[in-house]
Amino acid sequence: MNRGLILNLISNLAFFISGYAIHFFLGGFASPAAYGVVGTVITVLDIEYLFVSNGARQSLSRTLSAGRYDPRDLIVKTLAVQMGIVAVFVLIDVAGAPVFGRVLGDRSLDLYMRLAAFLVPANGLYVVMLGINDGLRRFGHSALLSTLYPLIKLGTIPLIMFVFPDRPVIGVEVGYCASMVLVIVLGMLMLAPHLIGLKREDGNGSRAPRIGWRQAAHGTLSFSLFFIMASLVLSADTLVVKANLPDGMAGFYTGAMNFGKTTYYLLQAFAVIILPVVSGLIGQGLRDEALGKARELVLLAVVFILPMAVSISATSTNLLSSFYSQQFAVAAPALSCLSLSSFFMGATVMLNMVLNAERDTRFSDVLSGISLPVVVVAFVLAARFGGITAVAGVSMASTFATMTVSYVQVRRRFGDVMSKTAWRAVGVNVVLWIVMAALGAVLPTRNFIVLVLVYALEYAAYLTLLVAMGILDLTQIRQFASGLGHSRGEDGVRRMPTVASSATNGAASGAAGIDGAAR
Numbered sequence: 001m002n003r004g005l006i007l008n009l010i011s012n013l014a015f016f017i018s019g020y021a022i023h024f025f026l027g028g029f030a031s032p033a034a035y036g037v038v039g040t041v042i043t044v045l046d047i048e049y050l051f052v053s054n055g056a057r058q059s060l061s062r063t064l065s066a067g068r069y070d071p072r073d074l075i076v077k078t079l080a081v082q083m084g085i086v087a088v089f090v091l092i093d094v095a096g097a098p099v100f101g102r103v104l105g106d107r108s109l110d111l112y113m114r115l116a117a118f119l120v121p122a123n124g125l126y127v128v129m130l131g132i133n134d135g136l137r138r139f140g141h142s143a144l145l146s147t148l149y150p151l152i153k154l155g156t157i158p159l160i161m162f163v164f165p166d167r168p169v170i171g172v173e174v175g176y177c178a179s180m181v182l183v184i185v186l187g188m189l190m191l192a193p194h195l196i197g198l199k200r201e202d203g204n205g206s207r208a209p210r211i212g213w214r215q216a217a218h219g220t221l222s223f224s225l226f227f228i229m230a231s232l233v234l235s236a237d238t239l240v241v242k243a244n245l246p247d248g249m250a251g252f253y254t255g256a257m258n259f260g261k262t263t264y265y266l267l268q269a270f271a272v273i274i275l276p277v278v279s280g281l282i283g284q285g286l287r288d289e290a291l292g293k294a295r296e297l298v299l300l301a302v303v304f305i306l307p308m309a310v311s312i313s314a315t316s317t318n319l320l321s322s323f324y325s326q327q328f329a330v331a332a333p334a335l336s337c338l339s340l341s342s343f344f345m346g347a348t349v350m351l352n353m354v355l356n357a358e359r360d361t362r363f364s365d366v367l368s369g370i371s372l373p374v375v376v377v378a379f380v381l382a383a384r385f386g387g388i389t390a391v392a393g394v395s396m397a398s399t400f401a402t403m404t405v406s407y408v409q410v411r412r413r414f415g416d417v418m419s420k421t422a423w424r425a426v427g428v429n430v431v432l433w434i435v436m437a438a439l440g441a442v443l444p445t446r447n448f449i450v451l452v453l454v455y456a457l458e459y460a461a462y463l464t465l466l467v468a469m470g471i472l473d474l475t476q477i478r479q480f481a482s483g484l485g486h487s488r489g490e491d492g493v494r495r496m497p498t499v500a501s502s503a504t505n506g507a508a509s510g511a512a513g514i515d516g517a518a519r
Helices: 001-027 032-051 056-066 071-095 099-103 109-116 120-133 139-162 167-198 211-223 224-244 248-259 262-282 287-304 306-314 314-322 324-355 362-386 388-413 420-439 448-469 475-482 504-507
Strands: none
Touching: 001 032, 001 139, 001 167, 001 211, 001 248, 001 262, 001 420, 032 109, 032 120, 032 167, 032 224, 032 248, 056 120, 056 211, 071 099, 071 109, 071 211, 071 475, 099 109, 109 120, 120 139, 120 167, 139 388, 211 224, 211 475, 224 248, 224 324, 224 362, 224 388, 248 314, 248 324, 262 287, 262 306, 262 324, 287 306, 287 388, 287 420, 306 314, 306 324, 306 420, 306 448, 314 324, 314 448, 324 362, 324 388, 324 475, 362 388, 420 448
């Protein structure tokens, strides 16, 4: 369990480092209006990627590792379903480009959306390749490719500087697409020998049956709905701001959103672990152990990820001013809300994965169907009558509500995943927000490196306090960092992992959040 979590976190961190470096460059190189266009294009792509990224990879990972169907037939049919979905969005981007420009009030988007259409099939192939690696239990290769893509993507910076200095949006699109194609070629060269040697027989030596088209389509689409809702709630506000507020404000909001989503993407690493682990234990009839594992993962998320959201929220002015420039401080109140909103939505996803572990998705489906239209309407009203801070406040309130109702449902149906230790950690984070907000007046606003060092010292002091309070122990930290697979329960009692099969680890390694994200 820990190994899958560590690999996902490393990949996510590479994604963040790359994304922050590119956005740091764009924030100083491009005008706020041009940066706002970049944010708009990326947000549209992120929405389209919801349908392309969240489905095929997880379906291939689960079905290939199970060995029930002819693997080549499964790959071909899943790829065909994926390309059908891709074709729809390519048509939308190309034919609907003028509509995007007219609705969002910027006709320059016509060209940019047509160029963005090339990114969608590249992303579709990329996630299928990762799914095949996961299904073949080549987890190291999958993690390597997921890490290489954001690092190669850093080449976008010199591409803009020397080739597209006057068209930074085109530079971003060309750089991102070229990076993804390069990783696809590299990944296929690594994967080809294993695809050629795939056995087409089942465990009894008989020819494995072919998977039906309906099953292949359902397997791909069934993973998508809830993640689509979650990501749309976190992305629709950027489009609403672009459509209803001045271009400069869209740029400032994009800068805030760049940091705001950090904890949501980190929590995806926990979400993809909690589903197969809890589901596997329930399948063995070990419900109490399943609840214990859920509590353990929730505690880890609260202990290690919540302080990041709290620190960003409490020091938003310092962070935006030092990373971009002083003028971005206008978006500081929005970032204070968005950083907490992202954590709340990440927690919502984790809680719903616990519910879905019992193979009952009705609550998640209803939550998705109700939340999205209500939140979008609220965003529009907030933008028209309150500005970017009001939009971010609505986002925070909405995600807190979805997290709360999901927690109540999990507690009613499955058990309380929030232990007393986890609640104590939440209390420490409340105090941490107050302390960091008070220190904001003396923290740097012009030197980002110094601010990062302050964050590192603060995080170390926070973990030291948790150890002193008995919330965390040093052995637990070492085991988590090493990914040994041994863990301690919420009260410090050592437990050996009860789910250690390759299939479980394979499911855990299939990240559902950012592998194909445009940011």
